[in-house]
Amino acid sequence: MTETLHQCWTAIREEAKARRNAFKEAAVPKIHIGMATCGIASGAMETKKAFEDALAEQNIEARIHTVGCAGHCYAEPVVVIDHPASGFPPIFYHQVTAGKAKMLTNLFLKEGDPRFEHVYGATEINELIPSVMEFPRFNQEKRIIMEKCGRIDPEDIHEYIAEGGYETLVKVLELPPEQVIAEIEKSGLRGRGGAGFPTGRKWALARRAHGENKIVICNADEGDPGAYMDRTILESNPHQILEGLMICAYTVGARKALIYVRAEYPLAVKLVTKAIEQAKELKLAGGNILGTGFDLDISVFQGSGAFVCGEETALIQSIEGQRGMPLHRPPYPVEKGLGGEPTVINNVKTLASVPPILEHGADWYRSIGTENSPGTAIFSVVGDVLHAGLVEIPMGVSLRTLIFDICGGVPNKKKFKAVQIGGPSGGCLPEHFLDTPIDFDSLTAAGAMMGSGGMVVMNEDACVVNVSRFFLDFTQKESCGKCTFCRIGTCHLLGILDRLTKGEGREGDIESLESLSEDIKDGSLCGLGKTAPNPVLTSIRYFRDEYEAHIREKKCPGKMCRPLTAFYIDLDKCARGCDACVGCCPVDAVFTTRNRKKGIDQALCVKCGECMVACPPQYDAVRKVSPPELAPVIERPATKESHP
Amino acid sequence: MMLNILIDDKKIEAEEGKNLLQACLDNGIYIPNLCHVKDMAHPQASCRLCFVEIEGEKKPVPSCSVTVREGMRVKTDTPSVRRLQRSAFHLLLSRHFIECKVCPANRKCELQKIAKFLKVGLKSNYPLLLPKAVLETGKQETDESHPIFNYYPNRCVLCGLCIHVCRTTHGIALLTFAKRGIDTVISFYGEEDVSRLPGDKCLACVNICPVSAITLKSLS
Structure with a gap:
């Protein structure tokens, strides 16, 4: 058996x-384009087309290599050009539009000028x-997890193998499963879906569980608003996940594996x-893997x-064709899961971490991260940060x-205000x-949670009450409707938050939010309900003054809740005769005063903020205030041209 | 084998493998519940009313989802149990159209029974979450899509018993949960061919409903 395995x-x-090697050693230039969803959304398709056209036009021979995403969303579409003949190292270009692609083909690929003003850096x-x-x-x-992401073509298995992929699977197929589980347990790997359950223990439980048709499932039902770690990995290096899934199946004794991805x-x-x-x-994959007699049927299930x-x-x-409603645990899926069989x-x-752990050993993995949370974490950092995107960091790094x-x-130049970690939970x-x-x-x-990796950074202009309202609106809509606390309780929380952001808050609202939140946390059936009040509870704990300002002063400190804000024009700064704000107002709320300056009719204003954007920076005359009463009253002169 | 368990200082015996809520009910100890029926294979644990405290566990747990253990010590009447029960009950009431006088469930309604037991009224602590039209007209909604039954979504507590009983009676459920979140309702699968339905020969869902949210058309 071993011989055939190694021969194969x-x-x-x-x-x-x-x-x-044939690809690497080819003398022609190589153009690596990031073509995951994020790249495509930023125009990578057009960029690729522009390169192809320009190459054909100029009659230059070059290879276009489509890769996944390396996590640098702020720089998409990302292109790396490797042009050995020019004497330059491979160069990372950011925001390569179709025009830039054409220019780079003409000037860099043809004439050897890398256009330093467009270079982000050498790789x-x-x-x-x-x-x-x-x-x-x-x-x-x-x-560790994203090591190969953005470097290899996700559509070509050979590229993954050439980079050392599937080597670990081959090694594992010759080891007793117990030894593999012991290694994973020793590495201290914890589930990266959010709860952090020790992976080795889960596998050991599944291995011991009785069942003829054990199943392993890769959970790629990623749904936190603003989080896209799993998608990026699936789109950039699916084979590393498959390898982890196969190792998992081999060790727990499963013959069937599923990847649950949302459609x-x-x-x-x-x-x-x-x-x-x-x-x-x-x-x-499939029957008799590499002649070892190990069969594994892998399929994809599309969630709705x-x-x-x-x-x-x-x-x-949901896989069984039922309505997606959680069941009470125990029994846990590792004992009784899909079709009543033990299911991991x-x-x-988590699965993508497995091959590197087994390749380098548990001690190596433990040397990264912290004592109780070894390894790395991937965050999709979004919101008010300069370099948004996917970041993989060792655990223990500070926020x-x-x-x-x-x-x-x-x-x-805005100030940092808060960071929401772990999405709606x-x-x-x-x-x-x-x-x-x-x-x-x-x-x-601290009251947050690791979650699966969503991180939203907020600057001083954010209103935490409004942010809580946003997340509650999400969980409330996504509640399956099964248990009382989650179905009805979250709706009441949302109702109170709604009132606060409209300036209709009452004394006692904060206390109601707190007590209802505690009840929902303790009373709900599944994790969704139990964690749904977290954004509310933490924001009250750390920003109670903002909640109080909404209730008592009808004031939104972040000036984000529209009913609690007003715009006005500072007459000392407004330039006589300037009409910049007039044309951009969608509701004709801007009028001209007697001395040919501008004023805003508060009754008409919808608070879109367009006038603030339009006001030329040298005047900077538009002011936003909260509560709205702070806006001075500027009388609209009664003329024939005035608004009907 | 019979196991000995202690409920609020009362010793009871319960068969091994039985769930705690059923063991209590069998011994005359009432714990509020809506979604439980005897011999359900997997408890739904969805109404969140049957909380109890078990010695050794930090927080109250729904008793329907606990299997009895020898020597278990259970409290059914602690402040945290009552807090959760009352909270869940008020939440249910905030979505329930109160019209007891004309309601067919009057006097046999589970909600009335629970209100009495928990010593709370039938007026919710929370603002009513009923659809605008219902609040304005004072008339509840009726789903008349089924040829034989009417369904009253503003009465329904979504305990799921009708679905459960239909599945156990016919092998397949002829009704289902539909929509999600606060809008969740019980739904019949659209306009069915009447000849394919058991019709008024089977009234299992009507009879099991604790709040008369499903009634026979001919009676309403």
């Missing part, structure tokens, strides 16, 4: 390496161009389906996009380092928590 594998690996250390590795956004990350991720579905087919062709289906019992119900459900990032050093801090942490280390236990202690 060596043939596959050598083939893959030969392909890679390797060299003497000619500063390397991106000198930037904190690149060098402070620690890539709203069409590219991820397409790429992971293709990855499975390619693995089957090479006999890395209900947030609650990320909860494991609801996920199982692991998050995408400050992540937000200010790695992601470049808050842009436009997480919490909102203020400035004095910036030195909190990022790990499962510290974040939970």
